Amino acid sequence: MFGAVLIALAGGAAVGMSRSLNGRLTMDRGPFTASAWNHWVGFLLLSVYIAFLHRTGLPLLAETPFFYLTGGVIGAVFVVISSHVFPRIGAARSGLLIIGGQMITGLLIDLLRGTAQFHVGQLAGVALILVGIYLTRYTR
Template sequence: MFGAVAIALLGGAVVGMSRSINGRLTMTKGPFVASVWNHAIGFLLLTVYIVFVHRLGLPLLGQTPAFFFFGGVIGAFFVAISSHVFPRLGAARSGLLIIGAQMITGLLIDYLRGTAEFHIGQPAGVALIIVGIYLTRFSR
């Protein structure tokens, strides 16, 4: 479990660094150009990994249900949005808003799928997230 937690923390740090770099690119080229570069380079690196390390190619593409490609659309939308807001709101404020929305959405998805059991800490946690978003938005 410690390994998974460490990887998740590393993932969060990498997302923060990526958003900061894309934010700088956004300031000169715009959020959609930053998103295209982000996805083009990511696509190339992951393609090399899949083809050469896992020795998979187009058969993998044919075995994937079409619905799962929607995740890529959502990912591209996320990169474009975060590239737009990071230089305008700053890394800390943008990160809090994005993570707060992710936590609230994740909780809603768990409830809609029936995979979460209700306990009193959940609404309290959501309330704290909303208070944090409010304080971030209105504090200077």
């Protein structure tokens, strides 16, 4: 489990660095162009990985339920939004708002799926994130 925690932390660091770099590209080229480049480069990298290292080939789209592909649309919207806000409100505020949105959405999804096992720690965590967002936004 410790390894998974380290990988998750590295993933969070990668998101922060990626959003910062895309924010700089957004300032030069705009959020949609930055998002397009982000996804093209990611597509090429993953295509090379699948073709040469993973060797399973790409599954046919006909074999994939359409609903599963909407994650790519949501991911593209996320990249555009975060590329737009990072240079305007900063990495710390953007990160807190993104994490806060993820926590709240995750809890709502669990609630709607009937898999929620709420306890005081989860609610306190969301409350602390919201307080952190308030403090970074309205205090100097």
